[in-house]
Amino acid sequence: TELYDDERTALTKEAFKRAFLDNLLYVQGKFPALASQNDYYQALAYAVRDRLLQRWISTAAAYTKQGSRTVAYFSAEFLMGPHLGNNLINLGIYEQVREAISELGLDFDTLLRQEDEPGLGNGGLGRLAACFIDSMATLEIPSLGYGIRYEFGIFHQEIVDGWQTERTDKWLRFGNPWEILRPEWAVEVKLGGHTEQYRDEQERLRIRWVPGKVVVGVPYDTPILGFRNNTANTLRLWKAEAPESFDFSTFNRGDYGGAVRQKVWSETLSKVLYPNDEQIQGKTLRLEQQYFFVSASLQDMMRIMRVQKLPLERFHEKFAVQLNDTHPAIAVAELMRLLVDDHVMPWEQAWDITCKTFAYTNHTLLPEALECWPLELFKSVLPRHLDLIYEINVRFLDEVRIRFYGDEARLARLSLIDEHGERYVRMAHLACVGSHTINGVAELHSELLKQDVLRDFYELWPHKFGNKTNGVTPRRWMALSNPRLSDLISEAIGDSWLKNLDELQKLEPFAQDAAFRQRWREIKLANKVDFAAFVKERNGINIDPASLFDVQVKRIHEYKRQHLNILHVIALYHRLRSDPNADFQPRTFIFGGKAAPAYHMAKLIIKLINSVADVVDRDPAVKDRLKVVFLQNFNVSNGQRVYPAAELSEQISTAGKEASGTGNMKFSMNGALTIGTMDGANIEIRQEVGAENFFLFGLTAEQVAQTKGRGYRPLEHMTAELQEVISLINSGFFSRGDVQMFRALTDGLLWHDPYLVFADFESYSECQLQVSQAYRDVDHWTRMSILNSARSGKFSSDRTIREYCADIWRAPSVPVRLLS
Numbered sequence: 001t002e003l004y005d006d007e008r009t010a011l012t013k014e015a016f017k018r019a020f021l022d023n024l025l026y027v028q029g030k031f032p033a034l035a036s037q038n039d040y041y042q043a044l045a046y047a048v049r050d051r052l053l054q055r056w057i058s059t060a061a062a063y064t065k066q067g068s069r070t071v072a073y074f075s076a077e078f079l080m081g082p083h084l085g086n087n088l089i090n091l092g093i094y095e096q097v098r099e100a101i102s103e104l105g106l107d108f109d110t111l112l113r114q115e116d117e118p119g120l121g122n123g124g125l126g127r128l129a130a131c132f133i134d135s136m137a138t139l140e141i142p143s144l145g146y147g148i149r150y151e152f153g154i155f156h157q158e159i160v161d162g163w164q165t166e167r168t169d170k171w172l173r174f175g176n177p178w179e180i181l182r183p184e185w186a187v188e189v190k191l192g193g194h195t196e197q198y199r200d201e202q203e204r205l206r207i208r209w210v211p212g213k214v215v216v217g218v219p220y221d222t223p224i225l226g227f228r229n230n231t232a233n234t235l236r237l238w239k240a241e242a243p244e245s246f247d248f249s250t251f252n253r254g255d256y257g258g259a260v261r262q263k264v265w266s267e268t269l270s271k272v273l274y275p276n277d278e279q280i281q282g283k284t285l286r287l288e289q290q291y292f293f294v295s296a297s298l299q300d301m302m303r304i305m306r307v308q309k310l311p312l313e314r315f316h317e318k319f320a321v322q323l324n325d326t327h328p329a330i331a332v333a334e335l336m337r338l339l340v341d342d343h344v345m346p347w348e349q350a351w352d353i354t355c356k357t358f359a360y361t362n363h364t365l366l367p368e369a370l371e372c373w374p375l376e377l378f379k380s381v382l383p384r385h386l387d388l389i390y391e392i393n394v395r396f397l398d399e400v401r402i403r404f405y406g407d408e409a410r411l412a413r414l415s416l417i418d419e420h421g422e423r424y425v426r427m428a429h430l431a432c433v434g435s436h437t438i439n440g441v442a443e444l445h446s447e448l449l450k451q452d453v454l455r456d457f458y459e460l461w462p463h464k465f466g467n468k469t470n471g472v473t474p475r476r477w478m479a480l481s482n483p484r485l486s487d488l489i490s491e492a493i494g495d496s497w498l499k500n501l502d503e504l505q506k507l508e509p510f511a512q513d514a515a516f517r518q519r520w521r522e523i524k525l526a527n528k529v530d531f532a533a534f535v536k537e538r539n540g541i542n543i544d545p546a547s548l549f550d551v552q553v554k555r556i557h558e559y560k561r562q563h564l565n566i567l568h569v570i571a572l573y574h575r576l577r578s579d580p581n582a583d584f585q586p587r588t589f590i591f592g593g594k595a596a597p598a599y600h601m602a603k604l605i606i607k608l609i610n611s612v613a614d615v616v617d618r619d620p621a622v623k624d625r626l627k628v629v630f631l632q633n634f635n636v637s638n639g640q641r642v643y644p645a646a647e648l649s650e651q652i653s654t655a656g657k658e659a660s661g662t663g664n665m666k667f668s669m670n671g672a673l674t675i676g677t678m679d680g681a682n683i684e685i686r687q688e689v690g691a692e693n694f695f696l697f698g699l700t701a702e703q704v705a706q707t708k709g710r711g712y713r714p715l716e717h718m719t720a721e722l723q724e725v726i727s728l729i730n731s732g733f734f735s736r737g738d739v740q741m742f743r744a745l746t747d748g749l750l751w752h753d754p755y756l757v758f759a760d761f762e763s764y765s766e767c768q769l770q771v772s773q774a775y776r777d778v779d780h781w782t783r784m785s786i787l788n789s790a791r792s793g794k795f796s797s798d799r800t801i802r803e804y805c806a807d808i809w810r811a812p813s814v815p816v817r818l819l820s
């Protein structure tokens, strides 16, 4: 009690104020009168951190004592979003702290907004990793998130003259109060060079990897709190540094320029997150990054086993490693290298351990997005691993040869090496061969994996395949971002839904309660008013909170079809101009999302959206009835503002292309209705909320495949209205007379569009009419909104993690007792 339960960590309001002021003075070195908002934020963050360190230590103690099985979640991305608010929610002290801060005369929300969010991810996949580690902590599953501490996260997007421009994300500029450096656990990672044979002292023939360079991985730990429990797990991110010995080694002695270059090179390894561009194949640095964090993590896990006095033969019993897509798939070869080369384990035993350790999650159905590395590049970075992969491949193909007698074509298709033309290492194949379980992220996606992308592997090992439908954490995406709605829900059904989201079902009867519906509407309106103020501040335009807020926020990609949405907006504009007195449900179309910097078509779509926004905003004829907003720099923080204010969620990808989607779930939980295709998790959302509470349109995945099989001809789907829309764009109406500006876009849609925009246009327009009609029946709409929320329980990442635990990891929970 004396050690911890004192003023330093007590959770009372008074103790908290004291701690906050102490931190300001003794950690920030700032006198209140001279402190900036950021100084206050830092002091607040440190005061909170002090309060979670006790949980962290207690958790470490419990796990060590129990020698618990641990999940290691390997991910090149963790899109955490701001920590402060979330930690307060999980500690259960959000309200106390808000009050304490305002009693000190400060504005709590302003302080929360000071945090530069750690945007160490591109989008869905990185955010999924963040939701998963939140759920693992909440479910008391011993777990470590392993990844890269990028100095620069996903670029900051600014819109200049309607075009996207990118700026470096300097999230560490003012320091990061949530991480703790652990220099004592630094590890060395080798790269490049060559391999040679030698005989060890016992005359055994062994392989030595003589690296071309060595970097040091230094771990930075961030505590990940469970919701209202004592668990604090760890997110361990690696920073690359130059090895001390290299800087001043004999060959560098006196060569300060060389030493500096070495240091600079080493540190570039963890400098910047790569956007998910397709132009990645030549990027040596990306492969080096992947290997760097994977090797450091596996070495770290072996250190943990040493400390706990466990033999390496039991690696797969101590750890379950989940590969978040193929980005960390090199782990299969690296674990083999560590076991076989460094620990002299026989191949068969090492392979058995490896296959029992890894499981692989696939996140894409786009064949062009499957990760392949040119062989020569691979060899120059990882010469030893290429040999190991050859050996894995030879043994693997031997097995296939016997199973599928005489089927040479199948051998070529399954091989870890693509030998058509330039040779490549296929990372998805390495992941499949080295894993005991392979999963997709929504039912349809998992089915299509078996039929399509990974069909040959499915035919070989059907038992390895399964589905784990994605989920999102209701703590961040409801409690933190939508406090008004969360409070109303808790008032109605108690607050245990935050840990067991299925309990939202208890809201169903309230859909019939007029007074409840009224409050539900008032909350949505209040959220819309807040959001309108935010848009005013950021974009300088007024949007009407009484209009229907129709939102599409996600990475910009042709398969996600933001262009389908904007074409429809143009059609509406055309209708309003052609018939000014038309009966029209006022709408605000809100877009947000980043385009990969080299993805020109995506950038052109952003330009078109902004150009339409401009014209519509300046046209008095449509004033107050139609508005278009492009929200700059869509990220986690902005997401937290937009989901609670949304009424219509646009999930309009070409069926069969979106693996799951997770934004779709955030919207639905927060009471938005979905207009969507039969794609990814939309299908399951519709199934849960009921077809009558979901606006469905468009071709199914099967119909898409058929249409393409027959040869898709966009002109066959041309309607009079669509013709007007395309002509208007091509006339230069949205580009100040420049008839060329959007040609690449319109020509693509007209002549060779793999995403079938025209094929779905009519169905989409028709469905949008139904949306407008439904919106007019206020009570009906509110009922549907309540039911969406009430039936979204399945989409908690807690449910997803329970399934991973039961079917893949076999990791029991370990409750933590708080040490005093």
Ligand code: 26Q
Binding pocket: 122, 123, 124, 125, 126, 128, 274, 275, 276, 277, 280, 286, 363, 364, 371, 441, 470, 658, 659, 660, 661, 662, 680
């Ligand atoms: C690959 C190689 C080199 C550089 C970058 C990349 C790269 C990085 C990120 C490739 C892909 C990604 C991200 C993919 C992603 O976010 N996929 C989404 O994953 C979500 C979570 O499962 C799904 O809900 C989405 O449907 C899926 O698109």
